[in-house]
Amino acid sequence: DTAVSQTPKYLVTQMGNDKSIKCEQNLGHDTMYWYKQDSKKFLKIMFSYNNKELIINETVPNRFSPKSPDKAHLNLHINSLELGDSAVYFCASRPHHSGQNTEAFFGQGTRLTVV
Amino acid sequence: GQQLNQSPQSMFIQEGEDVSMNCTSSSIFNTWLWYKQDPGEGPVLLIALYKAGELTSNGRLTAQFGITRKDSFLNISASIPSDVGIYFCAPYSGNTGKLIFGQGTTLQVKP
Numbered sequence: 001d002t003a004v005s006q007t008p009k010y011l012v013t014q015m016g017n018d019k020s021i022k023c024e025q026n027l028g029h030d031t032m033y034w035y036k037q038d039s040k041k042f043l044k045i046m047f048s049y050n051n052k053e054l055i056i057n058e059t060v061p062n063r064f065s066p067k068s069p070d071k072a073h074l075n076l077h078i079n080s081l082e083l084g085d086s087a088v089y090f091c092a093s094r095p096h097h098s099g100q101n102t103e104a105f106f107g108q109g110t111r112l113t114v115v
Numbered sequence: 116g117q118q119l120n121q122s123p124q125s126m127f128i129q130e131g132e133d134v135s136m137n138c139t140s141s142s143i144f145n146t147w148l149w150y151k152q153d154p155g156e157g158p159v160l161l162i163a164l165y166k167a168g169e170l171t172s173n174g175r176l177t178a179q180f181g182i183t184r185k186d187s188f189l190n191i192s193a194s195i196p197s198d199v200g201i202y203f204c205a206p207y208s209g210n211t212g213k214l215i216f217g218q219g220t221t222l223q224v225k226p
Contacts, residue, residue: 109155
């Protein structure tokens with residue numbers, strides 16, 4: 001059973017389109033994240049949700065809108081896609097509390113290519 | 116703002132050699148994690164550190180949580196070809212809820 005699963009794995013789309021990436025975790029974690037990995041492999045945090053509530057929004061353009069229907073899901077919707085949005089997007093989840101056994105687990109990533 | 120520096124950026128070593136990489140920050144963290152990312156995959160946890168000064172091993176990997184809580188290092192002993200990948204430090208702040216990542220160290224191992 002996959003702990004954190006993202007779909008789709010690959011997404012090729014034209015500029016100006018709207019697309020969504022889905023993420024689900026079966027670990028019972030309270031906190032979920034979206035990260036963007038650029039061509040230089042830098043992993044930049046975008047959003048964090050805790051129990052369906054937004055707690056971190058790292059100056060991401062308004063075209064990106066996360067949605068958490070329940071604490072096991074955090075989807076990412078992107079409007080009016082631009083060339084610069086091309087990257088690999090990773091979903092992750094972790095328990096909310098601090099201390100032992102609070103590591104984050106990552107999905108396999110969604111490679112988004114905007115043409 | 117918060118600064119996190121990971122070095123070296125890349126390493127090309129011979130099989131059997133030991134490797135060391137580190138991260139330093141301008142901020143204090145509660146937890147330091149080390150991840151490895153293989154091509155086409157998501158980061159996978161290698162070692163987790165929860166206390167300042169803690170030294171933890173996982174097979175050939177050893178990591179330490181700096182006493183100032185602002186730094187951490189990861190050592191890999193007797194490297195093998197499957198150690199190839201990108202290694203990231205990832206400190207966590209309980210105050211902000213953020214798990215941030217260093218710039219990564221790309222490791223290549225020559226058989």
